Amino acid sequence: MKRAFPILAVLTALFLAYALYEALIVAPTDALQGDVYRIIYYHVPSAWTAFLLFFINFIASVQYLADAKPSTQRAAKWIVIAIGIVGAVAPFIPQVRQQLPAGLYPSSVATTVLAIPVFYLLIGKFFPGQNLDVLAVTTAEVGVVFCTIVLVTGPIWARPVWGIWWAPGDIRLTSTLVLWLIYVSYLVLRRFSDSAQTQKLAAVLAVFGALDVPLVYFSIWFFRTQHPQPVIGGGGSMDPRMLHVLLISWLAFLCFAFLVCWSRFRLEKLRREVEEAYALESLAGAEDGARQAGATSLPLNRSPR
Amino acid sequence: MKSFWSITLATLTKDIRLEWRSKDALNAMLFFSLLVVVIFVFSFDPLAEESRHIVGGLVWVAFLFAAVVALNQTWARELRNQVLDAYRVSPASANALFLAKVLGNFIFVSLLEALMTPLFIIFYNLRALGPAWQLIPIGLLGTWALVVNGTFFAAMSLRTRSRELMLPLLLFPVSIPAVLGMVAGTTSILTGENPAHFWIVLLLTYDVVFTTACLGLFETVLQAE
Numbered sequence: 001m002k003r004a005f006p007i008l009a010v011l012t013a014l015f016l017a018y019a020l021y022e023a024l025i026v027a028p029t030d031a032l033q034g035d036v037y038r039i040i041y042y043h044v045p046s047a048w049t050a051f052l053l054f055f056i057n058f059i060a061s062v063q064y065l066a067d068a069k070p071s072t073q074r075a076a077k078w079i080v081i082a083i084g085i086v087g088a089v090a091p092f093i094p095q096v097r098q099q100l101p102a103g104l105y106p107s108s109v110a111t112t113v114l115a116i117p118v119f120y121l122l123i124g125k126f127f128p129g130q131n132l133d134v135l136a137v138t139t140a141e142v143g144v145v146f147c148t149i150v151l152v153t154g155p156i157w158a159r160p161v162w163g164i165w166w167a168p169g170d171i172r173l174t175s176t177l178v179l180w181l182i183y184v185s186y187l188v189l190r191r192f193s194d195s196a197q198t199q200k201l202a203a204v205l206a207v208f209g210a211l212d213v214p215l216v217y218f219s220i221w222f223f224r225t226q227h228p229q230p231v232i233g234g235g236g237s238m239d240p241r242m243l244h245v246l247l248i249s250w251l252a253f254l255c256f257a258f259l260v261c262w263s264r265f266r267l268e269k270l271r272r273e274v275e276e277a278y279a280l281e282s283l284a285g286a287e288d289g290a291r292q293a294g295a296t297s298l299p300l301n302r303s304p305r
Numbered sequence: 306m307k308s309f310w311s312i313t314l315a316t317l318t319k320d321i322r323l324e325w326r327s328k329d330a331l332n333a334m335l336f337f338s339l340l341v342v343v344i345f346v347f348s349f350d351p352l353a354e355e356s357r358h359i360v361g362g363l364v365w366v367a368f369l370f371a372a373v374v375a376l377n378q379t380w381a382r383e384l385r386n387q388v389l390d391a392y393r394v395s396p397a398s399a400n401a402l403f404l405a406k407v408l409g410n411f412i413f414v415s416l417l418e419a420l421m422t423p424l425f426i427i428f429y430n431l432r433a434l435g436p437a438w439q440l441i442p443i444g445l446l447g448t449w450a451l452v453v454n455g456t457f458f459a460a461m462s463l464r465t466r467s468r469e470l471m472l473p474l475l476l477f478p479v480s481i482p483a484v485l486g487m488v489a490g491t492t493s494i495l496t497g498e499n500p501a502h503f504w505i506v507l508l509l510t511y512d513v514v515f516t517t518a519c520l521g522l523f524e525t526v527l528q529a530e
Contacts, residue, residue: 065525181478188474192465197529201461204522208454208479211514215482219489219507 005262012255019245019252027245039157045250046149047176049257053143054179059119060127060136061206064199067132080120087113133199134272136206137190138264140183142257147180171220178216182209309401316405323382324413330375334417338371342421346428356429361491364425365484369451371421372414373476376455377469379406384463392527399524403456407519410452418444434497443494443501446508447487450515454479457519460526483511 023041030037066076090096091106091113100109127135154173155165167173186209190202324330345363349356383389392402425431433440455476462471490504 065522068525178478178481181481185474185478189461189465189471192467192471194466195464195529197464200525200529201464204461204526205475207522208515208518211518212479212482215507215511215514216485219482219485 005259008255008259012252012259015252015255019249022245022248027242028239030242033161036157036160039153041245041249043150043153043157044246045253046146046153048250049253050143050146050150052254053139053146053257053261054183055115056119056123057136057139057143057183058206058210059116059123060132060139061203063120063124064132064136064203065207067129068200077120077124080117084114084117087116130199130272131269133203134265134268136199136203137268138261140186140190140206141264142261144180144183144187145260146253146257147176147183150176151180171217174220175213175217179209179213182212309398312397312401313405313408316402317408320405320409321412324409330378331413331416333378334371334374334413335420337374338367338417338421339424341367341370342424342428351429356431357434357495358492360425360429360431361488361495364422364491365447365487367421368414368418368448369477369480369484371417372410372448372451372455373473375410375413375417376452376459376476377472379410379456379459380463381468389463389527399527400520402527403460403519403523407449407453407456410456411448414448414452415445418448431495433495435494435501437494439494439501439505440491442505443487443490443508446505446512447483447490449512450483450487450508451476451480453512453516453519454483457523457526460523464529479515483508486511 019041023038027038027041029035062076066072088110091100091109097106100106123132123135154176158167159165182205186202186205189205190198193201345367349359349363351359380389383392455472458475458479459472462468462475465471486504486507490501490508493499493501493504
């Protein structure tokens with residue numbers, strides 16, 4: 001595993017360079033926006049990566065909370081499987097199909113919903129116990145970095161194209177900003193909380209954040225329909241060559257995110273191991289000290305100074 | 306073992322009695338929001354027409370800040386003499402305690418709003434152009450939204466360093482849709498340009514979703530030590 005890391009790092013660097021070459025040289029220039037549009041090859045892949053990481057964080061947090069008791073663990077598993085089945089079937093029912101917004105295919109909705117049980121079961125299999133929490137920290141931190149890239153590159157593009165840095169009423173901008181704020185507060189909580197139950201509190205906050213995002217989305221959706229804003233049209237089609245470059249770019253970003261997550265995951269595991277070793281050592285020291293002093297037999301007593 | 310509601314009622318009356326005797330939280334909140342109002346009056350000197358568009362935001366920002374003052378005290382009070390630890394080991398339901406705290410805060414913050422709203426009306430020369438009675442559901446649902454999450458996050462921030470600083474950092478990001486609902490709903494009633502129904506439904510949804518989530522997860526947070 002350790003030997004694979006440098007190899008993967010070199011491959012990712014090459015892949016990112018290739019994606020940059022494709023984005024700057026190979027991809028055709030946009031007819032309306034000119035070369036400014038090329039920033040989407042960094043903007044959009046970062047956004048997708050950030051959302052994926054936040055999604056993994058949410059799943060890991062839910063599973064961490066559910067795993068506290070065997071009964072909730074089993075219940076959560078069945079609920080998730082039920083969500084997957086209902087979500088895979090429901091979009092194809094004609095009545096539900098009519099409710100879907102234009103341009104959204106039932107198959108794409110079904111695949112998205114199916115991702116929930118698939119991720120839930122896979123993450124539960126590969127990250128048992130405390131690893132779930134380590135995964136949650138890792139994905140939240142890396143996700144915030146990618147989300148920051150999105151929020152910085154967005155206005156850089158918007159200024160020449162829309163004429164404004166920021167469209168306050170826009171649905172995607174505001175939802176992303178709120179998501180970023182929630183995850184920053186998640187990291188702040190982790191930083192400021194030093195009790196042994198930080199993991200649990202952080203997982204609870206992640207669940208609250210995930211409940212919040214759809215509400216933000218709907219409120220802004222209504223807000224915008226009342227007050228039209230200069231925003232990019234939703235239904236525009238993309239040149240297949242551009243889409244090709246975009247997907248290559250996304251793959252390169254995913255490799256990069258995976259690499260960063262991997263090293264952060266290992267770092268966090270090591271940090272916890274060190275912490276545990278220190279705790280054990282001080283515990284053993286206290287025991288010895290207590291025995292020497294002939295004091296109480298309580299193992300947690302402080303060693304005499 | 307006492308029933309759920311009798312525990313809630315007992316805790317609630319205890320909190321109200323404590324507050325009645327000390328008036329710590331209420332006085333602090335009132336004076337704080339009075340200061341906010343005065344500062345807003347100095348900063349903006351709008352015409353009656355303009356003020357209709359901005360006052361929704363000002364009112365709710367003042368209430369939000371004032372509510373944080375009260376929410377910070379909710380659990381800190383229970384830490385003295387290890388009341389919270391006693392509660393933790395007792396067989397009483399955690400949600401009974403939570404509900405009592407939420408109801409207590411709801412009463413305090415509603416009282417504050419009832420006292421401060423006339424001041425806003427006087428300072429900004431307000432008269433609603435839309436159906437003014439709809440401000441009541443928006444006020445009640447909005448206050449509940451702030452208080453239910455605020456009480457929950459205040460319990461969460463008990464375990465952190467610099468507790469009082471932590472609460473707004475946790476509460477504000479999650480409250481954004483609720484604040485948007487309150488502000489936009491109030492503005493649309495004051496200006497009478499749009500119906501406020503959507504915002505009332507949004508606040509109701511927010512309240513239902515987060516009250517359920519809080520009740521489902523509060524025990525985890527209370528036992529976390």
